[in-house]
Amino acid sequence: MSVIGRLVLLVYNLILLVIAGAVVAVSLGWSIPLVYFNMAVSAPENKIIMGTVGVILGIIAIIMLIWGSRFSSHTDAVLVEKGLAGEVYISIAAIKIIIMKAVKQVEGVKDLRPIVSCAPDGLRVKLHTTINTEHTVPELAQALQIAVKDNLEKIGGLQVAEIKVLVDDFNGVSK
Amino acid sequence: MENKKPEIPNDLGVIRIADEVVSTVAGLAAIEVEGVATMSGGWGTDLVEKLGKKNLGKGIKVDANGEQTSIDIFIVIEFGYSIPKVAENVQKEVKLAVETMTGLTVSAVNVHVVSVMTKKAAEDNEGAVDFNVD
Numbered sequence: 001m002s003v004i005g006r007l008v009l010l011v012y013n014l015i016l017l018v019i020a021g022a023v024v025a026v027s028l029g030w031s032i033p034l035v036y037f038n039m040a041v042s043a044p045e046n047k048i049i050m051g052t053v054g055v056i057l058g059i060i061a062i063i064m065l066i067w068g069s070r071f072s073s074h075t076d077a078v079l080v081e082k083g084l085a086g087e088v089y090i091s092i093a094a095i096k097i098i099i100m101k102a103v104k105q106v107e108g109v110k111d112l113r114p115i116v117s118c119a120p121d122g123l124r125v126k127l128h129t130t131i132n133t134e135h136t137v138p139e140l141a142q143a144l145q146i147a148v149k150d151n152l153e154k155i156g157g158l159q160v161a162e163i164k165v166l167v168d169d170f171n172g173v174s175k
Numbered sequence: 176m177e178n179k180k181p182e183i184p185n186d187l188g189v190i191r192i193a194d195e196v197v198s199t200v201a202g203l204a205a206i207e208v209e210g211v212a213t214m215s216g217g218w219g220t221d222l223v224e225k226l227g228k229k230n231l232g233k234g235i236k237v238d239a240n241g242e243q244t245s246i247d248i249f250i251v252i253e254f255g256y257s258i259p260k261v262a263e264n265v266q267k268e269v270k271l272a273v274e275t276m277t278g279l280t281v282s283a284v285n286v287h288v289v290s291v292m293t294k295k296a297a298e299d300n301e302g303a304v305d306f307n308v309d
Contacts, residue, residue, distance in 0.1 A: 066219075077287060081259055085270065086245070086283035088262040094252070097291045101254055155291075157259035 005067065012060055078118050080157050090156055092116050099125065102151035106143045108135035110171035122161030123152065130169040141165040181239050181279050192277050194239060198232025201246050201284075204272035205235075208264045210256035212296075215249040215289040243282040246273065251290045262286040 022033035040046050077089040099114045111130035116123060125148060131140055145163045152158045183190040205211055214234030216224075224230055234249040246269060252261050266284040273281050 080288075081262065085263070085266040086285040088259060088266075088286045088288070090258060090288040091290065094258075094288050094290045097254075101291070155254075155256070155258055157257065 008060060009064060012057070012064065015057065078123065078158065090158065095123070095152070095156060095158070098151050098155055099127070099148050102147040103127070103144060106140070106147050108132045108140050109144065111169075119161055122159035124161055125152075125163045127163065127165045128168050129165060130171050131167055133170050133172050137167055141167070181242065181244060183278055192279065194237040195232055197237045197239070197244065197246070197273055197277060197279065198235040200273050200276050201235045201237070201248065201269045202232045204268045205248055205250060205265050208261060208268050210253050210261035211265065212251045212253040212292050212294070215251050239279070242280055244273070244279045245283040245285065246281060247285045247287060249287045249289050251292055252288050254291050254293050258288055258291075262288065 022037075026033050040050055076092040078092070078095065079087060080090055081088040095116050096114050099116070100112065103109050103112050108131050109129055110132055113128040115126040115128070118124070127144060127148070129144070131137070144165050148163055149160045152160050180191055180194075183192075202214055206214060216230065216233035220230055220233050224233065236247040236249075238245045238247070248265060248269065250265065252258055265286050269284045270281045273279060
């Protein structure tokens with residue numbers, strides 16, 4: 001989404017927040033928002049303004065809905081190739097799936113949360129892991145790094161700059 | 176800036192090809208490429224498709240401007256295939272199909288790989304992810 005789109009969405013959300021707050025306040029017995037609303041629709045000119053605002057908000061909502069429904073998940077992507085035929089991008093979600101598949105090849109990993117960022121020298125991957133206690137951390141971390149690097153390079157054609165393995169927890173350790 | 180739709184003039188008049196036609200041709204060509212699991216068209220298109228309306232141009236964005244047409248393709252790739260190779264094949268096949276069938280000149284075919292899935296998941300149409308991805 002473009003900067004203007006994000007800005008419109010922000011304003012729209014703020015308006016919704018104010019309306020929601022007013023509705024909750026009225027339902028709790030605070031009548032001032034209702035007084036202001038009655039004042040706002042009391043004069044014909046005010047009714048026109050209120051109606052126009054309502055129509056504008058409705059149009060923005062429809063535009064947002066259409067934007068959201070089309071290609072919404074394709075914004076975070078890494079450029080893999082740029083040639084005469086065109087460009088090839090891989091989404092961060094797809095990269096994470098490749099990482100998850102690679103990690104499945106390594107025994108001893110109970111849970112994994114990958115964080116992927118793109119740098120000029122290649123991908124930077126952080127693997128937050130929970131590992132089984134019967135494996136040693138250095139060996140497992142190295143196996144993970146090799147498996148993830150191989151898969152990203154072989155399947156994704158991606159350049160990997162760094163893979164950090166962070167062991168967050170051990171599986172099977174009683175606290 | 177308004178895009179100028181491509182026109183093919185002949186003795187009898189002018190032939191104009193709608194973006195939807197180019198999308199359908201490109202979609203059919205792309206899905207035939209080995210390694211392409213499915214096209215990705217966003218939740219709106221998926222919902223409409225689930226309700227029974229087949230969209231052959233799903234996941235295709237056509238930008239036709241005068242003589243040049245650029246196509247953006249959003250695909251899900253089958254796990255195990257080399258993404259750059261599959262993407263290259265998609266670019267070749269789509270360019271060939273669109274140029275042959277419509278007579279338009281395709282300046283670029285940009286491939287966006289939005290996800291990766293196994294063949295079984297693609298057949299079951301359960302979505303791309305069998306993991307929890309943030």
